[in-house]
Amino acid sequence: MYVFLNDMLVPEPEARVSVYDHGFLYGDGVYETMRAYGGIVFMLDEHIGRLGRSAGFIKLNIPERDFIRATVYKTIAANKLSDAYIRITVSRGKGPVGLDPELCGETTYVVIAREFSPYPKSYYRDGTKLILAKTRRNLIGAINPKIKSLNFLNNILARIEAKERGAHEAIMLNAEGLIAEGTVSNLFFVREGVLCTPSEETGILDGITRGIIISLAKRNGIDLEEGMFRPADLLSATEVFFTNTTSEVMPVSRVDDVKYGIG
Ligand code: PDD
Numbered sequence: 001m002y003v004f005l006n007d008m009l010v011p012e013p014e015a016r017v018s019v020y021d022h023g024f025l026y027g028d029g030v031y032e033t034m035r036a037y038g039g040i041v042f043m044l045d046e047h048i049g050r051l052g053r054s055a056g057f058i059k060l061n062i063p064e065r066d067f068i069r070a071t072v073y074k075t076i077a078a079n080k081l082s083d084a085y086i087r088i089t090v091s092r093g094k095g096p097v098g099l100d101p102e103l104c105g106e107t108t109y110v111v112i113a114r115e116f117s118p119y120p121k122s123y124y125r126d127g128t129k130l131i132l133a134k135t136r137r138n139l140i141g142a143i144n145p146k147i148k149s150l151n152f153l154n155n156i157l158a159r160i161e162a163k164e165r166g167a168h169e170a171i172m173l174n175a176e177g178l179i180a181e182g183t184v185s186n187l188f189f190v191r192e193g194v195l196c197t198p199s200e201e202t203g204i205l206d207g208i209t210r211g212i213i214i215s216l217a218k219r220n221g222i223d224l225e226e227g228m229f230r231p232a233d234l235l236s237a238t239e240v241f242f243t244n245t246t247s248e249v250m251p252v253s254r255v256d257d258v259k260y261g262i263g
């Protein structure tokens with residue numbers, strides 16, 4: 001496999017990043033995950049836009065949009081991929097230890113791509129099991145969840161809880177106990193015929209798949225509420241699903257001990 005590293009494609013074993021890279025030392029950087037269908041990257045401009053917004057939050061310079069576009073397609077072509085998983089990572093780069101971003105010279109820019117391995121069909125047919133995690137989502141005023149950063153420990157802690165309890169995904173509440181989002185996904189549920197999803201103010205990533213679902217709901221006249229919800233609101237839901245780039249729309253058959261029908 002080939003990896004795009006900084007300014008060129010290199011074979012994967014040669015794609016090495018310094019142990020002094022601040023992405024490695026401090027999680028100082030941002031990333032995006034994308035999917036290609038038949039060689040076309042879905043919502044590429046939206047993903048580049050969000051990468052830019054994440055980078056803006058942490059005052060990180062990222063390459064120009066055209067460069068990113070071109071390198072994504074070069075990486076797909078070099079690996080002869082059609083249905084692919086693609087990830088762009090930009091870190092602060094190599095520098096001496098210390099938190100000051102100015103210690104680093106050039107940012108590190110990486111594009112990796114591999115064939116997309118789909119989730120089991122049974123997940124879509126029978127639904128998935130979710131838990132409500134004890135780990136709370138990062139505060140907007142601490143590490144804003146809108147930043148898709150390399151610092152993913154908050155999500156990893158909740159994912160460990162999910163794994164320990166045999167679940168596919170964990171729902172995280174914010175500090176006030178309102179439903180926020182999954183560890184790598186946004187949550188939707190249907191209650192009294194209304195499609196509900198936590199509003200951005202709860203402190204979530206503005207998922208690109210979430211945005212598509214919201215615009216499809218609006219276009220199709222489906223009642224939608226982007227709101228503030230508590231776990232009790234999930235009890236009266238008739239349908240639950242989560243969304244992200246890799247899973248698309250994934251039905252949920254259980255949250256903790258509560259069962260749901262598959263829509
Ligand atoms: N994760 N919320 C979080 C915390 C996420 O990490 C993601 C995406 C989403 C959904 O966003 P989108 O619809 O744009 O994929 C919501 C990706 C898949 C990842 O981390 O690889």
